[in-house]
Amino acid sequence: MSVKHDWYQSEAKVVITVLLRNAAEKHYAVEISGQRVHMTADDYELDLLLLHPIVPERSSHKAYSTKVEITLAKETGVRWEALEKPAAAAAAAAPPKAQAKNWDKLVSEEEKVEEKEAKGEAALNNLFKKIYSSSSPEVQKAMNKSFSESGGTVLSTNWGEVSKEKVTVKPPEGTEFREWDK
Structure with missing residues (x-):
């Protein structure tokens, strides 16, 4: 049975959170090597072939009441686009892995x-x-300028028209515009 997991990263480390209640009671074990993390707990297994190398000596794991947190020290400060190597490279690794969420x-x-x-x-x-x-930056400028200058009563996407002069206030029909301080 595979284990649900998620991950996040900083410049120096990758943290994998494995959702597993009462991990200590389930006799969990974590093996961390240069490019692989393998975790087992009774009927559970998680085997990850990592995208980039890590430093096993500076990596660790800790069990909590609802999860196991595995902290991996990055070998380099490179931003990882994914936790695992692409499927073709990982297919060489034996056991099936838990599916990562998109x-x-x-x-x-x-x-x-x-x-x-x-x-x-x-x-x-x-x-x-x-x-x-x-929209293009030009359209965005037109929208920002027309909305702010008209007090939120006009929204234009035509920069050629809006750039020439100040956008006048056009309140809805049946209403009257008044300055705040008057």
């Missing part, structure tokens, strides 16, 4: 759900965020 995919799926659930003003704000994030 966090970018999960985030995009969550954003899609939020988009569908958003109603009214939230849906409108999501639309503007999407337009802004996928």
Whole structure:
């Protein structure tokens, strides 16, 4: 049976969190070598062929009530794009490993759900965020300038028009604009 795990990194270390309740009672064991981490606990096994080399002598592990935390000292301060070597290289390693989560995919799926659930003003704000994030720097400048100069009453994406002069306030029909201090 494979173990669920996650990881994060700093410039000097990689920390692998293995979700395992009462690890001490399950007789867990961790073996750390130059490019491999192998953990077993009763019916559980985790075998990772690491993307980059580590320093085993400066690496450690510790059991908590709900997890085992494995801290690996990086050999160099390189940022790891992934915890493990690509599947082709790792296929040479024997036992099957726990599947790593694709966090970018999960985030995009969550954003899609939020988009569908958003109603009214939230849906409108999501639309503007999407337009802004996928626009050119010129369009972003136009949106920022028109929104700020008009007191939030105008949002333009045309930099050619907006760059020429100050954007005037255009309040909604039936309302009147007043200066704050007057």
